[in-house]
Amino acid sequence: MKRSLSLQEAADPNFRPLVVIELAKDAKEETKEWLIRRIMDKKRDGGAQLLIKPLQENEADHGNIYLVGASKLRLLLGAEAVGLVKEYHDGSMRTFTFTNRKDFKDFSDDQANFLTMAECQYIVKHELENLRAKDEKFIPGSQQSRLYPGKSILRRLLTSGLMVQTFPLHDAEHLKRLGHTWYGTVRLGYQPLDDIRCYFGETIALYFAFLEYFTFALIPMAIIGIPYYLFAWEDYDKYVLFASFNLLWSTAILEVWKRFCAGMAYRWGTLMMKREFEEPRPAFHGVLGSNPVTGREEPVYSSLKRQLRIYLVSVPFVCLCLYLSLYVMMIYFDLELWALAFHQEHQSEMSNLMLFVPSIIYAIVIEIMNRLYRYAVEFLTSWENHRLESSYQNHLILKVLVFNFLNCFASLFYIAFVLHDMKLLRQSLATLLITSQILNQFMEALLPFWLQKRHYKKLKRTMKYLKVDGDLSLVQQVSLEKEMGTYVGTFDDYLELFLQFGYVSLFSCVYPLAAIFAVLNNVTELYSDALKMCRVFKRPFAEPSASIGVWQLAFETMSVISVVTNCALIGMSPQVNSLFQDSKTDLILIVVAVEHALLAMKFIMAFVIPDHPYEIRMKLARMEFESLEALKQKQDYCTTKGYLKFWKMLKAILFPDAFKYK
Structure with missing residues (x-):
């Protein structure tokens, strides 16, 4: 052979x-x-x-x-x-x-x-x-x-x-070393983020950095939630303190993350990368023209046509899907009423378990609807024909987030602020959170583990067929890698963390164990995602990134909503209501005033706390100063050279004999 x-x-x-x-x-x-x-x-x-x-x-x-x-x-x-x-x-x-x-x-x-x-x-x-x-x-x-x-x-x-x-x-030797330090040993320390960045690129490294940071940030919520859950299980009057802590927590962790992210991005060299002249995405199509800024040839597509596709097709489709989601939610509440009537009639262990069945069914339906909707909006966003990959991602994420937010949280808002049933809110939140995490763990941990086992069997058969001992040759490596799964990106991973952040920050004061379940889920996610990247999927192309992009805005928007939600929950608590028995109008006005004050404080904190640490700001300022100095020197050089050339030409015209034999 x-x-x-x-x-x-x-x-x-x-x-x-x-x-x-x-x-x-x-x-x-x-x-x-x-x-x-x-x-x-x-x-x-x-x-x-x-x-x-x-x-x-x-x-x-x-x-x-x-x-x-x-x-x-x-x-x-x-x-x-x-x-x-x-x-x-x-x-x-x-x-x-x-x-x-x-x-x-x-x-x-x-x-x-x-x-x-x-x-x-x-x-x-x-x-x-x-x-x-x-x-x-x-x-x-x-x-x-x-x-x-x-x-x-x-x-x-x-x-x-x-x-x-x-x-x-893949680079087999490098991957083997990375896997050993990343997921090969169980430890409580940090991930090798610099090694992950060198092998998979900044986009994936920033996802794992955010996953690790968010997991550590959840620990204070989990620690406070344990005694609260043990000593105030049925006492809904005591969730005011937990909701107040929730307000500070949701704001502080995102501001600290921006500074932490800026430090990594500077060290990795992506904080200064220029994206003004981003190339058109491969799927972008149009007649061949030229970029008005760079002058390069590239496809050109009418912005008016794109806007018509967005507002006449995509927006109505998203609204229709939102209506369908609300319709399914009302069916869920009908099932809740049926389960409650069944329990009141029979009063048995079986009827008690039946109380959780509607929430479990609704959680499964939510996951199915989210996935079907995702496929539809991916097609629509691609059909809109966005020129830049960043624009495509922004429109796709906006469509997905709007639907997922309504699909996952609309029932909780309805229970909290329309039905005013805190017991049902706790039950629904727990069921939705735990069911979604079980489904995600099956898809992201058990399924990859099964795929890895299948991949190993195929590897052994191939090596036996080719009679290979030791390291694989290039032909064998390519033959195996081309059969591996394709990593589709960090979109679903960020979306899962976004929904998890919503469950924890919006209503966890009525179910404080939400943070604990989130920590346990994320620890498992760290190892399962690392295993998938190294052993299950093909190596993805590295992509430079300076931040988590539009997901930062998504998390900040969720934190703003959490301020409003927690203030409303505090205002609805019996403790606060007992202080305003004579006038509910005063209560509403005070709650709204406190909410606006907290929002103002949140925005002031975001404005006052710099996104970049002082050291990095100084380095960036120095680089900008040196660039301006270099540009001035170049201009001075060109000007001096132009004067000399002009003077030489003038002398040649005035004194032609002096240059005749030169």
């Missing part, structure tokens, strides 16, 4: 495989040759100027799999093009430029440790996604796959079925 190449080898010893492209088995040779040529063509000719090779030559089974890499020079130029920020020789973080490459820390001519494998894969992905059609009318070898100027080539290959997938390769 012909020996396969190892991960560090290829036919060309300078070729380092970074990304895998798998084409369909029925893809024609004409299509393959065209794609290879476009990937290898120079940038000025519309290509990506990358290196590409088949996985294994003279092997029919692997004739549709290609490895993509890049030369060291191409990667350095790509690092400048995408705006990577690296550590300078003086310890500051600066945007990388090729001309000043030797002034950056750890740079060497062999480029051994300067760019991580994740950064190299991000650069290759950026170049592949910006491969766009120019004069082609269709994909060669597939006339039904239409092209037009500006259309993303990889996107068209995927939608036409000519490309199966594209994914970055």
